[in-house]
Amino acid sequence: MNSFDVLQEAEQALLQIFSGIDAQVKHNLKRVLDAFRDRRVGAHHFAGVSGYGHDDLGRETLDKVFADVMGAEASVVRVQFVSGTHAIACALYGVLRPGDEMLAVVGAPYDTLEEVIGLRSENQGSLLDFGINYRQLNLTPEGTIDWQALSQGVEENTRLVLIQRSCGYSWRPSLSIAEIEKIIHIVKQQNPNTICFVDNCYGEFIETQEPTAVGADLMAGSLIKNPGGTIVNAGGYVAGRADLVEAAACRLTAPGIGSYGGATFDQNRILFQGLFLAPQMVGEAMKGTHLTGYVFDKLGYPVNPAPFAPRRDVIQSIKLGSAKKLIAFCKAIQQHSPIGSYLDPVPDEMPGYSSQVVMAGGTFIEGSTSEFSADGPLREPYVVYCQGGTHWTHVAIALEAAIDAVGEA
Template structure:
């Protein structure tokens, strides 16, 4: 038995009780989905789509109600017209904010792709800052945690919206738990009840048994080719929350006066419903894979985040590999065991919206789907790989056998 297989066998034995707990949580989340489907009487007639303007699409309207029920929100808009999670987030921000308003990021710097939306990078693209919206951020503490004391005094009368990024993104910090998001909302509303608490919910759906809107967040947004699409949604994103805020976001997606009433679904409704049904199980498998990754690479002497056996707060597992060769080798090994494009070798390249070159492994059926197994990382120190998703943890186990050996020999190649 090779050393990599032996390490995986040891890790699996250590994780038996963790895996059992994940299965129990999947059951709770699946019940939440089934209750919503039953409450809104989902039937095959909801799978039909419309064309053109998209008026009176019964399937889309029902999906919005089902999704809102699951999210614990007043309403939602689930649309294939959202190009990405970043697009859904941008529509939410531009929908809520007006010239003279302030946006405050309360969990440190935002994800790379939001920097140009805000106006921290790039120019003449119509960013928030170019529209006269000011931006501040409360940096994280040295240990990567929320600076609660600064938050308690950080909201002013100008602070129209606080940005709460649930996932760690490309940073070495803990992703936020639902309890932490609830605490942030409570502190913000104490200082200014009119401040909108907006959560970038990407990578976080179905990780716990509640979503941010169920604990007081005013608005959330995310991508359908991440958790809630269940690996089969072909494209799209969502916004959910208070009705007037969701409508404001959809007016940025379409146009004022059209808002959520437009947007043909092009016969994609069945996949969106089915993906939502599958989502709790897919997320559970991804969490199992993350635990396996963390356990094995921790034993190999690498820094990992989250740590082995820690509760998961999103579907991302970060491993600090330390050298560009190891980062590239890891991604190439994962690509070789992808179902699509296994013959390709990932190479570092520029990506729209990102400051650094990225190396990405993602032989996925849906282009860019991080619900399926993928790994990527920016080519900058300390060379961290971020692993995401996985339709079944055994797929990751197979890929890991190759990744362990590839990383071990990378610097000698």
């Protein structure tokens, strides 16, 4: 069966799932619209301020709108966050103090957090450098949460539990909102004062609620992923309990300034518009992951998640089994990207990553993985991680070339 036939079959098989995703997009868009209406968003909120960024009505209103959409008490949405990792780091440094313990409950964290924690590199001001202890609960052999270990894992000095929603560069199921809620319940039973923090990258608008709506104290993510709707130029967010959000903002700016500073550089309109577009973009990306999972499962490759399994983030993993296939796959995706289609992805060192990484991402925003991209670390078992997709038809076009590039398993 050629690549065109495989995709045609997949599109027919997934029609009902696509329809269900459209219904969810409608639900999520309604909560965005409700927040815009309740906060009386108007064109006057698009104007920005310069310098210190004091008294920015648009930014202050966006913080409230974003918090409403996320089911949180407060939020800070800032272009000054360099990435999701930066937003997460500000949250961690904001609430953790020497002698505290941070407990990761879903196995090892994403590569870029290893240096923040202090698992790699020295004397860069990591959490470990500041006397903040780290411990992790490993996953079961099946790649799922060890619920038994979690039920006994929280200590008196466990100040914060790290819940990574997305699988990252690991072969495990990403977490559902129901699983996150269960984790929070188990943690709070053992120590009500422990902060439940969620790395929410790649997870926004995947379901009809966010972690802060089901009890998470704090969460953070990137604006050049899901909530930026592929048009936001830079930034990240922190949302949750008001005091914890302000503590994170004080790490982004300075104590005493916190959320009151930070010029928006005339980006307010883009930030509002990106949030409005986000549910639709995420819905299209979810369709793309189903399509990708279906066709590569048919070709005999292990895929995560399975073709018809519910989606928990906008990432679809394929275990290609060789460096040659990983590079060939990324090359095919790059050739069918809107920007830089003439470039060949080559493996290279990247800041924050422990292995060489090959990346295909011809996106309009540098580093955005929302317009369909593919990447993976050059290490066994050579898994490619496909992300995003502004419309599933673009994913289908790129996949046709990727199928031809790697062939059957």
